[in-house]
Amino acid sequence: MSRYDPSAFPPFAVTVDLVVLTVRDHALCALMVRRGEPPFQGFWALPGGFVRPDEGLIEAAARELAEETGLRTHGAVGQEPGEGAHLEQLATYGDPQRDPRMRVVSVAHLALAPDLPTPRPGGDVRSARWAPVEELLGRGKDDGLLLAFDHTRILADGVERARSKIEYSALATAFCPAEFTVGELRQVYESVWGVSLDPRNFHRKVTGTPGFLVPAGGTTTRQGGRPAQLFRAGDATVLNPPMLRPDA
Amino acid sequence: MSRYDPSAFPPFAVTVDLVVLTVRDHALCALMVRRGEPPFQGFWALPGGFVRPDEGLIEAAARELAEETGLRTHGAVGQEPGEGAHLEQLATYGDPQRDPRMRVVSVAHLALAPDLPTPRPGGDVRSARWAPVEELLGRGKDDGLLLAFDHTRILADGVERARSKIEYSALATAFCPAEFTVGELRQVYESVWGVSLDPRNFHRKVTGTPGFLVPAGGTTTRQGGRPAQLFRAGDATVLNPPMLRPDA
DNA sequence: TCAAAAGTGTTAAAGCTACACCCATGC
DNA sequence: GCATGGGTGTAGCTTTAACACTTTTGA
CATH class of the missing domain: 3.90.79.10 (Nucleoside Triphosphate Pyrophosphohydrolase)
Structure with a gap:
């Protein structure tokens, strides 16, 4: 009423x-x-x-x-x-x-x-x-x-x-500048979760998820070591399969 | 101000x-x-x-x-x-x-x-x-x-x-009465998602997830066929590993 | 030359899917 | 008996985790 x-x-x-x-x-x-x-x-x-x-x-x-x-x-x-x-x-x-x-x-x-x-x-x-x-x-x-x-x-x-x-989403790229390396993206995950991740498996996983990352064309050595490819965020919003936190 | x-x-x-x-x-x-x-x-x-x-x-x-x-x-x-x-x-x-x-x-x-x-x-x-x-x-x-x-x-x-x-949570049991069978729980998933699931794999999955279901002690034949064990919702709130929707 | 980070290959374990198969009841 | 749903076993495939190894730079 x-x-x-x-x-x-x-x-x-x-x-x-x-x-x-x-x-x-x-x-x-x-x-x-x-x-x-x-x-x-x-x-x-x-x-x-x-x-x-x-x-x-x-x-x-x-x-x-x-x-x-x-x-x-x-x-x-x-x-x-x-x-x-x-x-x-x-x-x-x-x-x-x-x-x-x-x-x-x-x-x-x-x-x-x-x-x-x-x-x-x-x-x-x-x-x-x-x-x-x-x-x-x-x-x-x-x-x-x-x-x-x-x-x-x-x-x-x-x-x-x-x-x-x-x-389970591609939101981690929101913490990155427009162009970033796989290693920088990994540091985002490590910092947000407070864990360390295997760089080799992480690399395979994110580059193998369609639509997550698209190559930006250049490389950078700003993290030191061998030059790394630069990427931009792709179209994907959902990550399948997801990037699961260790343990938990 | x-x-x-x-x-x-x-x-x-x-x-x-x-x-x-x-x-x-x-x-x-x-x-x-x-x-x-x-x-x-x-x-x-x-x-x-x-x-x-x-x-x-x-x-x-x-x-x-x-x-x-x-x-x-x-x-x-x-x-x-x-x-x-x-x-x-x-x-x-x-x-x-x-x-x-x-x-x-x-x-x-x-x-x-x-x-x-x-x-x-x-x-x-x-x-x-x-x-x-x-x-x-x-x-x-x-x-x-x-x-x-x-x-x-x-x-x-x-x-x-x-x-x-x-x-990824045990919430599906909220759709069930206090005591229910695995088949009834499966029908909840099938109805909510609008899909059909393999009864054998579903059974193994939910009974194998610790804390999801606890045996209530009896059986029922209210769904027909062989008597089915009755369960209650367990303590678990998070499902690990999750029950993933097919396709999607 | 060496340290550091990038990236590839490989292998064993774990999980998932699709079945074949048997079980216990009502009719 | 026979239909119906309950429940177990298992083979093949995919995914994951751990780690050996090579590549390419700066210092």
């Missing part, structure tokens, strides 16, 4: 929060901002903000991402393939007590980006940094840094999504 | 919508309700409703599920193992135009339930039914029934989540 009564609904604020991940110095890192006002003043938090009345959820996330990092999102017009970040919805967090001031429902999004210059604090952000995920979350439970709100949980969910999604 | 200003936020309504799936007569079916008022009066829609000011998102979904079906959710107190439905968050839909009257953000949830007696229309629901998913979505694009709002999209996302999740 009153299920959709437009005049009598409880007041909610809707925000987007961003788990922005990249690989720096062989470590999976997340973009964190420091809060300048209460609650949780001085705590590290995920970037985010209110959804505007006239924009969709993913648009709000893309706008916040651009504001914080200057990154554009895959699919934006006038953009080279391989440029910009991958962006997808992660999950929604709406515990009645998650914000002490009012009822806030936050639609978290996950962004995967290649290594970027250190973030520019801009707009309403006091300071920002790339923080190693291991430092933020710790190795065990309740072993990490104390973040604002429920952002530890959101970050953990985002990291787990990224870790599992590169198993 | 104004990112969390609690006094100046745009007005949003927050609802939950439910994709409730079951297997009936060898077909994957979804619970649908008929709308009694505009907009989309007379259209079939997913069950759902407003989130109350003092309840969490999953609680709101569990409350709506109980109101529409009488189903309790896994983990509720005083409940036998194997009883009730599996419930998880699916995704959030917040296009500014998705409801013509006002800005509504809907947090969709996915529920998997064993075959139930035909739903009781109760509360504010005019009529309700279990509708075969193939009839609702059709086989190709734009080939199904026209549902209210963006519910075709939500339903399709829920169905795809269920289809892929039974590959």
Whole structure:
């Protein structure tokens, strides 16, 4: 009866929060901002903000991402393939007590980006940094840094999504620049999963999966050793067979 | 700056919508309700409703599920193992135009339930039914029934989540009664995926996966033929190795 | 010349698929 | 007996994991 009564609904604020991940110095890192006002003043938090009345959820996330990092999102017009970040919805967090001031429902999004210059604090952000995920979350439970709100949980969910999604999708290339070598892609997997992989078997696997990688034509020796072929991300979005994590 | 200003936020309504799936007569079916008022009066829609000011998102979904079906959710107190439905968050839909009257953000949830007696229309629901998913979505694009709002999209996302999740998790048992046979579990997979599976290999696979099934001690001939062992769902939540869909 | 990373070959183990085959019940 | 579904065995194929080995550069 009153299920959709437009005049009598409880007041909610809707925000987007961003788990922005990249690989720096062989470590999976997340973009964190420091809060300048209460609650949780001085705590590290995920970037985010209110959804505007006239924009969709993913648009709000893309706008916040651009504001914080200057990154554009895959699919934006006038953009080279391989440029910009991958962006997808992660999950929604709406515990009645998650914000002490009012009822806030936050639609978290996950962004995967290649290594970027250190973030520019801009707009309403006091300071920002790339923080190693291991430092933020710790190795065990309740072993990490104390973040604002429920952002530890959101970050953990985002990291787990990224870790599992590169198993069966071609998303790992979102962490790489437009042209990259097989060894660089392997380092992405190793950094995100925190394991080491056999370079020979990895090479065979990724080059043998149709549509995952396409040769870009050149070679590079930027990793040292014998020159390596350069590749771009291919058309494939799904990896078949998947790249499975060891153990687990 | 104004990112969390609690006094100046745009007005949003927050609802939950439910994709409730079951297997009936060898077909994957979804619970649908008929709308009694505009907009989309007379259209079939997913069950759902407003989130109350003092309840969490999953609680709101569990409350709506109980109101529409009488189903309790896994983990509720005083409940036998194997009883009730599996419930998880699916995704959030917040296009500014998705409801013509006002800005509504809907947090969709996915529920998997064993075959139930035909739903009781109760509360504010005019009529309700279990509708075969193939009839609702059709086989190709734009080939199904026209549902209210963006519910075709939500339903399709829920169905795809269920289809892929039974590959690598033990969730298929959520479609079965507390005690079931290997053949009944196989029919669940066949109905959800719309394929047929080799009964011999399927049997070996599910009984050989540790923690998936535990013998319940008896046998039944309710499927005809030789008596089959009865099983309950085991502790395992992850299937390793996974049950992969043929082809795809 | 040497270290380092790229890439190929090979082999044994494990998993999957497609069957043949037997078992235990209801009718 | 005979149809029906339950359950086991097994041969052939594909995939994986581990590691020996060659290639090509920079220092």
